[in-house]
Amino acid sequence: MARTLLDYCDRQQTKPPQPEVKAQAPPPQPPTREVKEKKKPRSFPPVAPKDLPASYFVSASYDGKQRKVVIKLYEPESGQIYFWYDNTDHKPYCLTNLSQIELEKIDRLINHEGFDSFKLEEKYDPLENKNIQVTKIVAKDPLAIGGRPAGTIRDIIPEDFPKVSAVHLEPQEIKLWESKIKYYQSYIYDRQLLPGMIYEVKDGNLKETVLEETAETLSKIKELFKDATDEEREFAEMWAKLLEYPAPSFRRAAIDIEVYAPISTRVPDPREAACPVIAVSVYSSDGEKRVLILKREGVREGSEQLAADIQVEYCQDEEELLRKTFEVLLDYPFILTFNGDDFDLRYLTHRAINLGIPRHEIPIDVGKRVCLLKYGVHIDLYKFFFNRSVQIYAYGNRYKDISLDDVGNALIGTQKIRLEKAFGDLTYSELAAYCLRDSEITYKLTSFENDSAMKLILVLARISSMPMEDVSRQGVSRWIRNFMHREHRKRNMLIPNAQDILTKKGKTATTAIIKGKKYKGAIVVEPKPGVHFNVAVMDFPSLYPSIIKVWNLGYQSICCTHHDCKCHAIPDTPHWVCKEKRALESLLIGSLRDLRVKWYKNRAKDKNLPSELRSWYSIAQGALKVILNASYGVFGADSFDLYCPPVAEATAAIGRYSITQILRHAESLGIQVLYGDTDSLFLKNPSKEQIDNLIRYTEHELNMGIDMEKTYRYAVFSSRKKNYLGVLENGMVDVKGLTGKKKHIPTLIKDAFNEMKERLAKVKNPEDFEKAKKDIANIIRERHSILKRREWQDNSELAFHVVLGDDLERYTKTTPQHVKAARLLKESGRELRAGDLISFVKVKSKDHVKPVELASRNEVDVDKYIAYLHSTFDQVLDALGLSFDEIIGLTRLESFLGA
DNA sequence: GCGGACTGCTTACCT
C-alpha cells in the first residue's frame, strides 16, 4: 500500500485537539508562496510522473528493496522532489583479468547469491598503454561486490582462485578493477549523467534538457579556444556547459533542535538520546520562522517580545513535537543544518525510536557518519564549511573556527544569542529566540550573496558528477577523483588500482627540506630587508596547473615506456615525460585552468554584466579556483585514488625550474629581485621595457604566461621569508605572515599592530616615513605603558586563542600551553574536543598559563606580554630602522642587562 | 643541580 507523506503524522490526528498557546498573537501572515495551500497528500515515495518538466538532478542513491538506482529530481516550479528509478536494467559490476573459464572454477563466486553473469569486454589499460580483454563480473546487488565485511566477490576471487587454478599466479597478478566504486557513481558515469544539471522525464525516460539560450555563450567560449588543440577545446566545452547552465531557486529550510540537558556542561549523546527535545526551530526560504516548543512544568512564558512574524507553537508532548518536525523534513526538498549529521538529525531519530515511533515513520536514514533524508537532500553546513578548501579559497579565510557563531559572524555578521543563564532556566520566549537564531544563521549562510553557498554546492556537484549531499561533505580530492573516474569511463579506460600506479611509476627521488616530507617543494627567495618603494609583483597565474598542462603531466605520461621519450627530461629529477600521448589529467586540469583564466576570471569582474550573472560567474570562478589549487597536491596525497608521487614531484621541480629561469633572466636585465615565493617575483622599480621583456621571455622560453599582478607603493621586508607588508597604490595594505595578523594573538597587541598598519597606509613617500615612525613609536609606547601600569580593561584583551588540534588525552609527547589551559578547563567541568578554541592568559603561577575565565587580573605575567609585544613589532621595526627597546626608553645597556 | 644549546612538537601562516 502506498504511503502518503501525511501518514507520517497520522497519529496526531487521532488525538483530541490540543489547545495551542502562542507567546503572543502573531498577526496572520500572508503566505509567501502557494506552498501553504499545497499540503495535499503526496504518495511516498514521490515517484516521478511519466512526464516531468525540467528538473534538477540533485541526488542519487541505491534503493535496496527495488535493487535500482534512484535519482532525486528537484522541480523548482512546485518546489518538490520527484524520484526517478532506473529503467535501463543497469547492474553493478567489477572487472578482472581472469577469463570466464577460470572464474567458473570458483564455486563460491558462481554460487554467490549476488552473482549475476559474466561478460567479455575490451578496455584500454592506461598503465600498459594498450587495449586488453577483461571479464566483467555482473552482480545483482552492489553489496555482493564489496562493502560488506566478508564473503564478497571482491574478497572471494583473490582468496579462492589460487586454490582452483592449474597455473600458478602470484597474488598481484590477479587483477580486480573498479570494485570499490560506489554503485550509484558507477551508474552515473556509465550513463553519462550529469548531477546538478537539468533533466526531464519523457514517457518514463530520463532526458537531458538542452537550453537554447546558452548556445551563444558556449560558442563564444569555443571561439576563445580556437588556437588550442581539438582535444583541449572539447574539454573546455565540456566544462563550460556544466558551468553555464543556470541554477534554480532552492526551496529549503534550516532546522535546529535544543535538548534539555541536566548537566549544562555536557553535550547530550545523540546515540542515547536520553534527554527530551525541548525546542525545534525552522527558518525557510518560504518565509517560515517557526519554533516548536515542548510544554514543561514550571517554565515561564517570558516577557521578551518576539518579532511579529515569528510563529511559536507549543506541543503538549514530545511525540507531537517530533512528528511536526518530521513533517517539515518531508515537506522541504532541501534541509539545512549545522552539524545535523552528528547531532540534530541523529538525535531526532534516536529520540523518536526511544519514544516508540516506528522506524518507517521517521523520515531520516541514519548512517555511520551521515544522516540522509528519505525525501529531500540534507546539507550539513558544518561539514561544508569545515572543508579546508572551501574555507580558504571559496571564503578567503574569513572565518577562523568552524562554529556557527564564528562562521555566522564572519560571513553574514550575525552571532548566536549569548545566554546569561543555564539552559534549563530559560523562559519559553528566550528559548524560542535562541533556537530560532541558530536556524536563521544556518539559513542565511546559504542565502547571502544570492544564495552563493547553494550555487557553489551545485556547481561542484556538476564538476565532480556527485550528488549534492556527497559533494558538500567530502573533500576536494574526492571531487577531483570523481571527475577523473568519469572521464576514464567515458573513454573506455580501465580505472587503475592505486597500488598498480605506485608499482609501475615508482617513488620520488628528491629530498624534502622538511623532515618527513616525501619530496622537495617550492623555492622561496631570500628577501632583501628594508623599505622599498615602487615594487612590482609578477606571478604565474595558476603555476602548477599550467605546468601540468604544458608538460603533459599525469600518471600515464610520467616515466612512460616509450624509449624515445626518455630525452624529454624533467629538470632536477631523474624523471621524464611522454611526448606521444596526452595524459588525461593534463587535459582535464589544463582545460579547466585555461577556461578560468580566459573566461571566468574576466566575467566575474565584468561590470557590464547584470549583477546576478556576475555573481554566478564569481561562484563558478571560485569553484574552479578551489579545484585547481588542489589539482597538483592530490597527486602527492596517498589517500588519492590516482596517487602518483613522481607526478607531484615533477610538478614542483618544474615550478622551481621556471621561477629560477625567470629570476636569472630578470637579474640579467639588471632588475633587482627583492623577494619571491613559489610562483611570484617582487621587482624593485622595473621599467615597462624590462617587464615586457620578462613577459616575452617567459612566453617563449617556458611556454607559460606571467602577469603583472600588482604594484606596491612600497613594501617592507625583514629578513624573514613569508613575512612582509606591502602598501598598494590605493592605500590598501597587504600583510603577510606577520605575527600581528595571526588570529591567536591577544587583541591588545593586535589592535596596536592594526594601528601601525593604518598609519603606514598613509605613507606616500620616503619623507612621510619620518613622521610615521614617530607615530608608530607612540603607538608602541602607549601599549607598553598600559601593560606596565596594568591598565588594561579586561583580561580578555590579553587572551591568546589557540585551536586544540587533537583530543586532550592525545598530547603525550609535549604539553603545549593551550593544552595546559584546556586541562585546567576540563577540571572545572568543561567538555573539550579536538577543534575547540582555547583562550588563555599568561600568568606567574606554576603552569605559566590559565584559562582566561579562571585568571584574575593581578596574576597576569606582564613581562611575558611585553616580550610578545616586542617580538611582534620587531618583525617590522628593524626594517624601518627602529628599535623597540629605544622606543620604550631603555638604553642599550639597560636592555643588555635585561632591565 | 643549573643553564645554554639543541631537537622536536605544535600551531598558524604562505604559495
Next chain:
DNA sequence: ACAGGTAAGCAGTCCGCG
C-alpha cells in the same frame, strides 16, 4: 585525508660545568 616551506614559542633532553 591536496602538497611542501617558513616562523615562532615552548617542552623536553643532553651536556658540560669542580
